[in-house]
Amino acid sequence: MGVFTDHQPMFVEVETTTYCNRRCAYCPNSVFDRGLRSNEVRMPTELFARIVRDLGANHFCNQFSPHNYGEPLADDRMPDLLELARDAMPLARIALYTNGDFLTPALFDRLDAVVDAFIVTQHGDRMPPGVAQILARGDGAHPKIRYKTAAQIKLNASNRAGLIPLGVTQRKACGVVMNELHINAHGQLLLCCEDYLARKTFGNIATMTVEQAWSSPERLRVHRANVRGEFALPQCRNCGYGRMF
Secondary structure (H helix, E strand, O other), rough: OOOOOOOOEEEEEOOEOOOOOOOOOOOHHHOOOOOOOOHOOEEOHHHHHHHHHHHHHOOOEEEEEOOOOOOOOHOOOOOOHHHHHHHHHHOOOEEEOOOOOOOHHHHHHHHHOOOOEEEEEEOOOOOOOHHEEEEEEEOOOOOOEEEEEHHHHHHHHEOOOOOOOOEEEOOOOOOOOHHHHEEOOOEEEEEOOOOOOOOOOOEEEEHHHHHHHHHOOHHHHHHHHHHHOOOOOOHOOOEEEEEEO
């Protein structure tokens, strides 16, 4: 362990479960079976603990989120994992991205002490009942909850590096992932959040420190080329954002 030799990641996302209860048309979980409960992979608690403690030892002070393509609150360990993360990373901003289906007022009250922001994305026709109950306590709003409707999501949908059939504007260059670190439930260090199938990884966090992952020469080489618009990987060449309707 040790301090970052360069700037910190602005965002660190760690997937604890691959399972999601929804199959939204704008998500690869609607096309592939990775997100099924029968195929669920959970990151070992010991590995999650090592990651957050490593980040804490590096004085990580930016955003940490326990998600990728799985639904975080479908993981019954999540309250304990988030409490562990807060204890290990007192300086971090913990943001929980969730579809809200499992968020009850009681669960919210427990998580409120350790989570800085709840980004709730509505993927159905109506607001999840638990979320509605929470917001009703504050006349329809809560300072920690950022709520997105399905329509808002669709207006800015990604084609997930070419996996979703969607008319998009192709990227001319990409510098976003230079500031992000993404780790899936298998512990793989991903190219970015768009690489659903983990077609390009830079090793496994189980065998390296966070600093080693962040400073990986190959990772830096790929992302620096992307900043220049020199997309060597097909998923980067095919990546873009567009509207669902």
